[in-house]
Amino acid sequence: MGVITHGDVQPVDPAKWARSPFELDRTSEPGKLLGRGTxxxxxxxxxxxxxxxxxxxxxxxxxxxxxxxVYMAEESDWEPLKEFLKTHTPPDINITIDAEYPVVTAEKGYGSIKLSLPADAALPSATAPVLRSLTGGFFGSQIPEDARATIEHATAALEAQIRARAQQQQGMRYTFERQGETLTVKALGVSAHSSKPEDGLNAISMLADALNVQPWTGTQAADMLSFLNQLVGTGLYGEKFGQIAYRDAFMGPMTVAPTVLKQNNGELELNINLRRPQGKTAYALRQQVLDAFNGWKAQRHVAAELQVQIGEPWLQTSAPQIPTLLTVFSHYTGITDPQPVAIGGGTNSRLFPNAVSFGPAMPHTVYTGHSEHEFITEKQLLLNLQMYTAALIELAK
Ligand SMILES: [Zn+2]
Incomplete structure (x- = not known):
């Protein structure tokens, strides 16, 4: 039998950690083991x-x-592992420990939408407020914690309107810095794994909402703001994005999260991360994304470009070890009648025969992987050790 894990990790912003994220920190928050990869x-x-x-x-x-x-490129490139498995005989049954309990038998499909807006030609010369820049986020599978906007010719009245709107957003924190007529607005949300947007607070979509106090035109940042507010919004499920939203009774709703908004050679690029359940073909979904985009583009008259990639959801139907894993989980946690669950993330379970995920996170808890506050509690680590030991014995005896 196989136990599937990965040894690579996502990037970190060290400024957000009490100690080095690459050294185990057992003291900053007693009871928690803090560090990237914990x-x-x-x-x-x-x-x-x-x-x-x-x-x-x-x-x-x-x-x-x-x-x-221990695969070393799970967070980036699965091709080497696929290549390896062409000549390597994998175990008959497999447990991946890279998700949550009790047992994961379904994973949403990964997708991305990339919007590019061309560089600004001539900047508006008027003295009206101009949205000069809008950026945010860190990497593609993290709900962004930071976003910022720069506004030129910002009046005191405009700043007051933005402050008032921002204040209505629960949990978001803002700072406003002024240099003459230039106002910089910084939004601080909560980072999370992009497959669980409910665990975070998306700084990009919230900042876009806070700035939605007047019509903005004339810059790529203004066009981006229009796209964010009209098609993405502050919801998590693509509710405003034309017809794309849908859900599956077992796998849950598709999630739609803007994760990275940055300048690239003068273009302004927005990356949106999708996690989609079964119930729609990739072709139909792609078409719906394009329909919504084209509608916005025609209305806005902007030379925007969109790239769409849609992956497939995964469903495990055969793994014989599921009842044993559920029994082990129930025995050690006292949770009665546990049932298989679906997750938004994608694991290497997909590449191995008879594979399901078993832990390490408890169901209905905030998953901290990919966030800037990653930890595992000592209690959970030891409980996991008991459950993995028991599961290995039960399945290999
Ligand atoms: Zn992982």
Whole structure:
């Protein structure tokens, strides 16, 4: 049997951490092990190694061989692993420890929408307020914590309107800096894994909403703001994006999260991360995205370009180890009658036969992987060690 993990991690902004994110911090927040990878996915590697060691130390007899896989490009490029599996015989049954409990049997499909707006030609010369820049976010699979806008010729009245609108947003924090007539607005939200936008507060969409106090025109930032407010909004599920929103009874709703908004060679680029359930073809969804975009583009008269990539959702229907894993989970947590769940993320389970995810995160908790506040509690780490040890013994004995 195989245990699938990964040893690579997502980037961090060290300024947001009490100590180095690449050294285990056990003291800043007692009871928590803080550090990049503690939950996703280095903590699970350590736990799996200890589970294997304890089985060996106790001389528990197993009939099956247990193999631990530590893949090093899960967060970026799955091709090397696909290549490897062409010549390597994988285990018959597999547990991925890179998601949540009780047992994950479905994963949404990954998608992305990339909007590019051309460089500003001539800037408006009037003395009316001009949205000069709008940027935010860090990497594609993180709900952005930071976003900022610069406004020229910003009047005191305009600033007051933006402040008032921003104040209505729960949990968001803003700073306003003024240099003469130039106003910089910085938005601070809460970072999270982009497959669980509910766990975060998206600084890009919230800042766009805060600035929506007057019509903005004449710059690429103004066009971007229009796109964000008209098609994305502050909802999490593509509610305003034409007809694209949908949900599946088991896999849940499609999530639509702007994650990175940045300048690239004069163009302003917005990356939107989609996580989609079963229930629509990639072709139909792509068409709906384009329809909404074209409608906006025609109305706005802007030379915008859109690229759309739509991945497939994944559903495990056969894995024979599911009942055993559910029993182990129920035994150690006291949670009765646990059922398989679906997640928004994508794991390497897809590449292995008879694979499902089993932990490391408890259901209905905030997942901290990919955020700027990643940790695992000591309590959870030890509970995981008990459950992985038991699961390995039960499945390999
Ligand atoms: Zn992971």
């Amino acid at each position: 939950e996703d996915d280095k903590g699970p590697i350590a736990t799996a190694l200890y589970a294997m060691k304890s089985i060996q130390d106790k001389k528990v007899l197993l009939r099956k061989r247990v193999e631990l896989y």
